[in-house]
Amino acid sequence: xxxxxxxxxxxxxxxxxxxxxxxxxxxxxxxxxxxxxxxxxxxxxxxxxxxxxxxxxxxxxxxxxxxxxxxxxxxxxxxxxxxxxxxxxxxxxxxxxxxxxxxxxxxxxxx
Numbered sequence: 001x002x003x004x005x006x007x008x009x010x011x012x013x014x015x016x017x018x019x020x021x022x023x024x025x026x027x028x029x030x031x032x033x034x035x036x037x038x039x040x041x042x043x044x045x046x047x048x049x050x051x052x053x054x055x056x057x058x059x060x061x062x063x064x065x066x067x068x069x070x071x072x073x074x075x076x077x078x079x080x081x082x083x084x085x086x087x088x089x090x091x092x093x094x095x096x097x098x099x100x101x102x103x104x105x106x107x108x109x110x111x
Contacts, residue, residue: 002026002100009093009105012085020080020105022095030073032098036080038091038107048093051078062088085109 008020022034036048049069050058057069068081078095085107092104 002097004095004097004100004102006093006095006102006105009107011108011110013111014086014109016085016109017081017083018085018107020082020093020107022078022080022102024076024078024095024097027097028073029071029076029078029097034071034078035096036069036078036093037096038089038093039104040088040091043091045094049080082107 003025005023006020008018010018012018033050033052035050037045038048039045047060049060049063049067051069051071052058059067066082066084070079072079082089087109090107090109092106094104095102
């Protein structure tokens with residue numbers, strides 16, 4: 001049974017940084033595409049970053065160099081380092097692997 005657990009969210013001031021982590025059990029992250037999504041209140045879920053085959057990351061247009069996705073396959077984890085956070089980054093961030101989803105970690109960017 002595949003399980004996904006996100007962590008690392010919290011309250012941060014504009015311009016601050018957070019590191020989100022996606023811990024996967026029941027399978028091996030190196031075999032799959034792992035994706036971070038986010039959903040802000042009243043908005044559709046959108047792709048934040050994707051770690052796929054060939055270890056080439058893909059980012060949503062809004063990222064603009066602020067976020068970095070990286071895999072730690074020895075620990076079956078995918079991290080999302082977020083810098084220069086803006087209030088519009090406020091959302092619940094979800095990790096996805098195939099049809100499996102975590103419960104999300106909440107990021108609140110506010111003064």
